[in-house]
Amino acid sequence: MAIVRSYKVGDTIxxxxxNMTQEAINAFEKSGGATGPSQFTDLETARSTLxxxxxxxxxxxxxxxAIELLRRYFxxxxxxxxxxxxxxxxxxxxxxxxxxxxxxxTGITKEADGSRxxxxxxxxxxxxxxxxxxxxxxxxxxxxxxxxx
Amino acid sequence: xxxxxxxxxxxxxxxxxxxxxxxTLSYVLTQEMVDEFRKGVMDPEAAFPTISQKVxxxxxxxxxxxxxxxxxxxxxxxxxxxxxxxxxxxQAWIADKxxxxxxNYIVTQAVSVDEDGRLLDxxxxxxxxxxxxxxxxxx
Numbered sequence: 345m346a347i348v349r350s351y352k353v354g355d356t357i358x359x360x361x362x363n364m365t366q367e368a369i370n371a372f373e374k375s376g377g378a379t380g381p382s383q384f385t386d387l388e389t390a391r392s393t394l395x396x397x398x399x400x401x402x403x404x405x406x407x408x409x410a411i412e413l414l415r416r417y418f419x420x421x422x423x424x425x426x427x428x429x430x431x432x433x434x435x436x437x438x439x440x441x442x443x444x445x446x447x448x449x450t451g452i453t454k455e456a457d458g459s460r461x462x463x464x465x466x467x468x469x470x471x472x473x474x475x476x477x478x479x480x481x482x483x484x485x486x487x488x489x490x491x492x493x
Numbered sequence: 494x495x496x497x498x499x500x501x502x503x504x505x506x507x508x509x510x511x512x513x514x515x516x517t518l519s520y521v522l523t524q525e526m527v528d529e530f531r532k533g534v535m536d537p538e539a540a541f542p543t544i545s546q547k548v549x550x551x552x553x554x555x556x557x558x559x560x561x562x563x564x565x566x567x568x569x570x571x572x573x574x575x576x577x578x579x580x581x582x583x584q585a586w587i588a589d590k591x592x593x594x595x596x597n598y599i600v601t602q603a604v605s606v607d608e609d610g611r612l613l614d615x616x617x618x619x620x621x622x623x624x625x626x627x628x629x630x631x632x
Contacts, residue, residue: 362535372533375526376545383561383624393561395625403564404544408534411541411569423571424540430568430617478566 349419349488351461357447360413366439369401396436403433406443406476410465413445418461418482426458426485429465431478442470447480458485504559506597506622509590515552515601518583522575540574541614543581549603549618552585559622565598566619572612580608588617597622 366385373384383390383400390399410431415423437443444467451462460483467476522542530542550562575581585603592598598619605613 368533368535370533371529372545375529375533375542376547377520377526393624394563402545403567404547405534407567407569408536408539408541408544411544411571412534412536412539415538415540420538420540424574425572428568428570430566432566433564 349422349484350490351449351452351459351484353449353451355449357413357417357449357463359444359446360409360416361442361444362409364401364405364437364439364441364443366399369399369405369439372402372405398438400436400438401441403431403476406433406437406445406467407431409443409445410467410476410478410480413447413465414463414480414482417447418484422484422488423482426483427480428482429478429480431465431467431476433476435469435473435475437467437469437475441475443467443475444469450479455483458483459489460484498558501554501556501558504557504599504622506590506599509587509599511587511589513587515585515587516555518548518552518555518585518603519580520546520583521580522577524577527577541569541571543575543605543614544569544616546583548583548605549585549601549616550620552583552603553587553599553601561624562620562622563624564618565621568617570615572614573607575605575607575613581605581613582608596626 381389383393410429447463447465450464453460463480465480527542531539583605588602589600602617
């Protein structure tokens with residue numbers, strides 16, 4: 345039986361919360377082949393490069409969390425081949441932060457290969473500060489959508 | 494072998510040309526890299542470990558050095574999840590540059606393709622090239 349997905353403007357996406365640790369940041373950097381000290385892994389480097397009092401997480405970690413948010417919502421079968429996300433990084437994410445990613449559907453438009461479901465995405469830390477904001481989208485095949493009237 | 498400043502040129506933002514192709518990057522994605530990535534992002538199903546490879550800015554650093562940078566914006570397009578054990582080839586280029594509020598930004602873009610010709614992903618990154626300016630706000 346075909347999967348049927350139904351979307352409408354204003355629908356909210358179930359939130360995703362990530363608790364940041366230095367260990368997670370280190371693993372992320374290590375997986376990318378980074379071996380030396382950086383503003384992400386080393387306090388002294390963060391102080392000298394950014395002037396901050398702590399290390400920070402790469403914006404790419406937030407990007408990955410936004411992708412997870414949308415993948416869970418749209419399904420890996422669709423999102424991993426037809427999804428995208430575009431984030432602006434507004435505030436640093438530090439070890440110890442708890443960051444919650446949320447999304448809301450803002451538009452549905454017809455494309456050549458399905459319906460493009462556009463989503464507004466934001467990330468907010470435990471203090472209520474927005475750390476990242478932007479948009480995402482997924483082109484859902486028409487065969488997965490309810491029949492048109 | 495570690496890259497040194499002797500091997501690269503200092504970024505001259507004014508002279509930087511939009512469209513400049515950066516050196517092609519090639520690497521084999523290992524299962525260990527995938528596992529480490531998934532541990533870092535706390536998601537056992539994370540499908541794009543290519544994100545942590547920073548493949549758009551690594552080629553830039555093969556050509557240029559600068560005072561560091563802060564990632565201001567990043568876009569990622571998913572086409573096919575990479576497969577561990579496959580060699581991945583990345584072509585990156587300078588996609589744009591702009592000045593905003595007295596700060597200089599460069600935009601790099603990269604496309605990753607695996608050894609079977611599968612298009613994996615496209616990443617676009619806006620980097621602020623005066624990181625200490627951001628640090629002042631982040632205290």
